[in-house]
Amino acid sequence: MSVVVRIPTPLRKLTGNQGEVREEGKTVREILDGLESHYPGIRERLTDEAGELRRFINIYLNEEDIRFAEGLDTTVKAGDEVSIIPAIAGGSR
Amino acid sequence: MEGREILLPRAIFQKILDHCRSLRPEEACGLVAADGSGRPVAVLPVTNSLHSPVRYQMDPREQFDAMKRIRREGWSLFAIFHSHPLSEPAPSPTDIRQAFYPEAYMIIVGLEKEPAVARGFVVQEGEVAERLLRVVEDPLP
Numbered sequence: 001m002s003v004v005v006r007i008p009t010p011l012r013k014l015t016g017n018q019g020e021v022r023e024e025g026k027t028v029r030e031i032l033d034g035l036e037s038h039y040p041g042i043r044e045r046l047t048d049e050a051g052e053l054r055r056f057i058n059i060y061l062n063e064e065d066i067r068f069a070e071g072l073d074t075t076v077k078a079g080d081e082v083s084i085i086p087a088i089a090g091g092s093r
Numbered sequence: 094m095e096g097r098e099i100l101l102p103r104a105i106f107q108k109i110l111d112h113c114r115s116l117r118p119e120e121a122c123g124l125v126a127a128d129g130s131g132r133p134v135a136v137l138p139v140t141n142s143l144h145s146p147v148r149y150q151m152d153p154r155e156q157f158d159a160m161k162r163i164r165r166e167g168w169s170l171f172a173i174f175h176s177h178p179l180s181e182p183a184p185s186p187t188d189i190r191q192a193f194y195p196e197a198y199m200i201i202v203g204l205e206k207e208p209a210v211a212r213g214f215v216v217q218e219g220e221v222a223e224r225l226l227r228v229v230e231d232p233l234p
Contacts, residue, residue, distance in 0.1 A: 009196045056191065058153045065153060086193035088139075088156055091120055091148030092177040092185050 001026055003076050005035065006083040014039045023082075028059060029072040031082055046084065047072075056087040099172070099198050099213040099226045101125075101133055106228045108136040110209055113176035113202045116141070120149040120176050124156075125200070126163045127171035134168065141175075148187070149175050172198035172213070180205055182212045184221050192216040198224065 002022050007015050015021055016039075023034035036043040046057050051072075053059065059066045060083040066074045076082065101109075105125060113121040123138040137159040141149040163170055173194055177185075182203030184192075192199060195217040203210045213226035 008193070010193050056193065058157070060157055065157070083157070085153070085157055085160065087150060087153065087191075088122065088124075088173055088194065089148075089150035089191045090175060090185070090188035091143075091145065092180045093147035093187060 001076055001078045001080075003031060003078070003080040003082055005031060006081065008084055008086050010086065011042060011045055011084065014042045014045075026075060027070075027072065028061065028066055028074050028076060028082060031076060032072070056089065058085045058087060059083065060085060097224060099200070099224045100229050101226060102231045103228050104231050105133045105136055106211070109174050109200065109211070110202060112136070112138045113174075113178075113204060114209065117176070117204050118146045118178045119144050120146060120178060121202075122149045122151055122173070122175040124159050124163065124170060124197075125172040125174060126166070126168035128168055131169075131171075133171050135166075137162065146178050170194065170197045172200045174200040174202065174211075176202040176204055178204045182210050184214055184216060189216055189219055189221060200226065 002024055005021050005023050007019055023031045025031040025034050032043055048054055061074055062081055120141055122141050123136060125133050126135040128134045139155045139159055140152040142152040143150050182201040199214045199216050201212055211226055213224045215222045215224060
């Protein structure tokens, strides 16, 4: 299953400056495995030591936040679009 | 990002201020989009899902929708703004640690005193550089 993955600016150093790449996989987790094999170092920016999505990273499959689906086990199909979206957060304290 | 100044049309600046004031004492936040020539053309307020006077996190769904709109309109992300209702408009350690969009200016509106003060910064890999934020009169129609 080939899907398009949208890469946010801070991670494009790892993808040779590409904002969109294609990956194969049946689940979001497999897509991330594919990303890591092509662009080593990217996975640790997305998931923690336990393999779970980092708190400040949101991943959308098409229009849906995967946290509200099956998380990293959410299945993908050909033509889907996976968007990696770092949270926007901060504050005076 | 190379320029030393951030030029904001007055109407854009006013929308940012109005939004931040309307949510005081909570921190307010949103995006500023620029057109193909790099001129700021739209303010997209986003809900602070923390509803806190000292912290903010954009509602993920609204953030996603706002970013998608920017892409679909052919705009680019010009700046990310938020307010400091109780303190100076300078990036806090939290702001710097959680700055994941180095391509966008960070605009902070300080509402501690009136008149409100807005300042602009570039934050890249933990390094902060202030850029003079200058409000320019809108061109006449």
